[in-house]
Amino acid sequence: MIINKETDYALRILRALLDGKKHTAVDIAADEMIPQSFAYQILRKLSKAGFIRVSRGQDGGCELNCNLSDVSLYELTAAVNGVCHVASCTEDGYSCPWRQSNGVCLIHNQLSGIQKRLDAELKSVSLQQLMNG
Numbered sequence: 001m002i003i004n005k006e007t008d009y010a011l012r013i014l015r016a017l018l019d020g021k022k023h024t025a026v027d028i029a030a031d032e033m034i035p036q037s038f039a040y041q042i043l044r045k046l047s048k049a050g051f052i053r054v055s056r057g058q059d060g061g062c063e064l065n066c067n068l069s070d071v072s073l074y075e076l077t078a079a080v081n082g083v084c085h086v087a088s089c090t091e092d093g094y095s096c097p098w099r100q101s102n103g104v105c106l107i108h109n110q111l112s113g114i115q116k117r118l119d120a121e122l123k124s125v126s127l128q129q130l131m132n133g
């Protein structure tokens with residue numbers, strides 16, 4: 001699944017930060033109805049990807065660190081879940097024993113086309129577009 005719970009929660013966290021203010025992880029979790037343990041995990045991933053900035057201390061909190069117009073839904077899903085594939089045979093470097101012994105696989109060709117269209121669609125939607133309709 002491309003948009004799983006983690007991606008949904010990541011979108012909610014980013015939505016909470018749209019106002020440009022700092023928010024604590026506890027407040028974000030409560031306001032966006034995200035379990036705190038998940039919120040901390042996802043905040044780490046969003047910070048590592050450079051989407052948010054986390055500061056510690058008395059005046060600490062989380063805030064956006066990017067322009068959501070420049071971030072695609074593909075980039076978010078990759079940051080949170082890794083790159084998702086419709087089938088293992090569409091992964092880079094996958095070695096298919098069936099194709100090695102039988103040659104062309106029509107199923108693989110169809111799935112590869114689906115993967116390319118899906119990736120293109122996810123790359124065509126910015127998070128700003130997604131959140132603002």
